[in-house]
Every structure is written in structure tokens, then in C-alpha cells.
Amino acid sequence: MSVDGTGRAWVFGDDIDTDQITPSRFLVSSDPDELGEHAFNDLRPEFADGVEPGDFVVAGENFGSGSSREHAPLSLVGAGVAGVVAQSFARIFFRNAINLGLPVLICPGVGEIDDGTEISIDVDEGFVYDHDEEIRYDAEPLPPFLQDLVDQGGLKPYTRRKLESAD
Amino acid sequence: MTGKTITEKILSEKSGADATAGDYVEATVDAMVTHDVTGPLTIDVFEDVTGDDAALAAPENVVFTLDHHAPADGVQAANNHNIVREFAAEYGANQYEISDGICHQVMIEEGFVEPGDLVIGADSHSTTYGGLGALGTGVGSTDLGTAFATGELWFRVPETIRFEVEGDLPDGVYAKDLILRFIGDVGFDGATYKTAEYGGSAIRDLPIHQRLVLSNMAIEMGGKAGIVEPDERTATYLEEQAGLEVGVDPDLAADDDASYEAVYTYEGADLAPQVSKPSNPENAVDVGETTGTDIDQVFVGTCTNGRYEDIRVVADVLTGERVAPNTRLIVVPASRAVYQRCLETGVLEALVDAGATFQSAGCGPCFGTHQGALGDGDVALATANRNFPGREGSMESRVYLGSPATAAATALYGEITDPREIDTTRYDDHAVSDVGVVR
């Protein structure tokens, strides 16, 4: 099994909005590291200290709804989160995450995963593997275009490369 | 092969691909807009990706407005205005000044939007352009800043929900009432990631300034876009408003066998004026359920309902009358051109005589940080698009949303009032706008 990474699952419920990911009082900064220190500040105060680089955020339906603030996915990048797996995403969060190069997978059933479980994700093949329960959850694979965008590190590096090749 | 929706046709044309809902495409953008709030961040992204040899891919298609904090209401806002002014001057982009108007109105009046165009803005109400048969959508600052550099952006081709309204609308019922009803029926996130396409004989009969209202508020049901098929009226409107010769492209219509995720149908005659109760646009009810509610402030304006025809409806009701004693009426035209027409036609004078506060063009109190903000306990009725807690000021204030006619009747009596109680000849905006533009 080739996987993109293995880490701990931080599991959240349905309808987690951008205010719960990055409360609006922290929006004065746009520095990923600083934002990362306040990720899920009110909802799960232990998150920022406990999260290890390579861990994953796992959520139910409609993750990232609410305002269009790009600070929310940026805070997860700053916290070292290696990817977000959810049963569904709100539109602008999904788009912003892809643009920032944060891997996201739409994956039915992952709301069942227990908090703290060791999981692996494979973005290319499109699945999540729960090592404790030995269950594989198949994801909707990212379309090749978005996969390419994520592989290149997001929209900014992608654009830089595009501009260079046009020269 | 099944037919295409307007959205699929526009994204096919702009990407050179055969685009169907669910596909991902990279498409060439016809126009881009940002303002004093989102502009500085967008500029940061652009400078970050372009580095030393920075140039806008198409400076003639890039538009900056100063509308949210205009005139500047503090040092931070003034500094942001200067960042925008300096950038636009350096890179040759279009830049509009304070009091020139709200981004979406300026884009339309200045001729940046044509039917079939793909337009993006770092503002969620960029859906407004759909009223002209364009695909307009709001994006983030990374999206817009990179598109400044390349002239292109990636899109997931959205599914479409169709709203059909047939027959005549009763007196006192406007596009604003239709869209509040749609949002009430579909829910605040009912069209997430989708285009709302509006059709049927009642929609075709709407003057353009009202079609823009339907598209503007598509985002209040989560929509990526909201589109009305362009027609002769669209062409006439653009010629008179923006001096554009666009003609009518018969291909720019949904195919008969296009596939929709859902179709909602309405009989125009069944509809009553609508009001959305605090604090979500989806709380839409017949006005009768709210009449008698005391109102401290009535606000007429915004990118939804701040056009000349909207303000004229209010002036027609209030000419020779006074705003109710314990109620404030704030009117903010959507653009300098709207302001000038109010001046030339006596609308401004009638409103000021009636006791209204008439401000320079811009967003006004729409998002609660500029002039006209609400205090603790204030109850307001606004022609705006959002009424979340704190949207127009204090978290302890409450906002109802309604049409300009409902706003006018409410300002006259100081409590929410059914506009049908007022002699309809005073605000027959369908009739005055038959050819698209009121003179």
C-alpha cells in the first residue's frame, strides 16, 4: 500500500464553520504559524498544542462553511495538518484549501472514525485507512487537474510555473 | 448528448473544453474586480506570485473600487485606499474613486460586463452580473491575485437549479420578493456550489434592474452564480446604461434538454410581498406576518436595491409626505450616476423634504462598519441582502429585509407595512421601466 502519510486523526462533527476553525478575533494576522496557534481555539483548545506535523483533521458534513476567509485553511497549514478528510466540504473552504496546497479528500463514512486513531491517506488512489479498525474508506479521487494543483503546492507555485513557462 | 445550461455554455466557451457539470476547467476571465476591503490582500498575492517582473495579464480588465469605507472612516481605511490607488496607477488598472459607487454597479454602468462573459470578483455578490446573462462569481484573494497575473482561473463546472415563475406578478411584488421566497424555500445553503438559473414568463418580463436583484442574492442560498437568459431588454439596457452594442446571441440560452439538479416552479399571481425576518435571509415570510413591527431605521441602498428605480419607488411614495416621527430613513445610491439621476429628476429633493438622510454613493451601513450603523436594540428594515446578527451594526440589533416598496411604506408609517396598502400608481416600477431604463 502506497500512502501519502500516516498520522493521528483529530475528529470533528458536522457543519464546522470557519468561525470555529479560526475565530474572527485572530483574523488580524495572515501568518500561517501564528494562525496555527489558534486553530480550533474555542472549539478544541487542546488542538494547537497537541497536533503533530503529519496529523489529519477528519470531519463530517459541510466542513468549512461560513465566511470566505482564507485564514481558516491557512491556520491548518500552519498547525502542520497534512490533510483534511471530510464527508463533504463547503465550497469556498474546499477551493481555498486546494489553492493553498492543503490536501483535501471527500470521503463518505469517515465521520465514524474514532478520535485519536492512526490513519493513512492516499490522495492519488483516493482512500483513507483506519489502522485500528482495519477499515478502508474510499474517497472520491481528486480530479487530475486538482491533484496537479495540490502536487505543485497550490495555486501560487502553480501560477509561478505557468508564468515562467510562458516567458 | 444532452443539452447544456447557460453556465456550461459559458464555461465551455471560456475554457475551450466541452464543459459539463462536475468537470474542472481553466477558463479565461473577461473582467475582474476588487475593492477597498479585499483589494490590499489581492495585491499582496499578485506581488508574491509575480515578483520582479510583475505585470497584469490584462490591465484593461482589472477594476478597483473604493466603496466599503468611502469616504474613509478611519486611518486604516484611508491607508487601504492609498494602497489601491498606488497599485492601480503603477500597473495601469482601472480605479474608481470614493462616491463613484459600489463595485458591482460600477462594473455594469462602466461597461465591463457583457452577456456571456465570465467575471470574477473578490466579493461574494459578484453573482450580480448574472442579471445581464454573464457568469459572475465571488472568489478568494489567492484566486483573484493569481488571475491578475494570468488572466485565467480554475473552476469546477457547477450543477444548476432552475427557478421558473410564470404569469404576471401582482402589484407590490418585485424581484426582491421573488428572491427572498426562493431563498426561503431552498434554504440558506440550498444552492451551495450551484448556479441558480431564473426563467419563465414573469422573469422575462422583469426590467433589467430587477433581474440584477435575483442574481445578486443567489449567494444568499449558497450559489456560485445566478443567471437570467439575456434578451432584447438586456441589449437595450446595456446600450442606454453603458453605451455597449451587444446584440442578442440566440445561443446564449439554456438548451431545452439541459439537465437540472432541481426545478422550482411558481405562479406569479400566488406571490405576496416578502420580508425576511432577523437574522437570516432564509426566514422569508409574507409581509402580513410582520406588519405592525416598529422600525427604528429604514435603509434603502446596496448592490441589491440601490439603483435609481429602487430609490424612485421610495420617493414616489414619500413625495409630499413625512417619514414617521420615530423612524430614520437612510438612502444611499449605488453609484454616482444613480445619485445624479436622483438629483436631476427631483427624487433627491423629494426625499430630503420628506426627512430622509441622503448619503454619497457606496455601501453605506450595509455591513455595519460605516455611516448609519445600528445601535443596541435597534430594529431596522433594509433593502439589503444580509441580516445576520450584527451585520448592520450592534449584535443586539435586528434587521428585516424587504423590497424598496415595502421599505417606503414602512418609512411612512414607522412600522412594517404592506406596500399594497398604498395606491399602486405611486410606485409602478414595472410600467416605468418597460424598455429597461427609466428616464
Ligand code: SF4
Ligand atoms: S452593498 Fe453591501 S453586499 Fe453589496 S458590495 Fe457593498 S457591503 Fe457588500
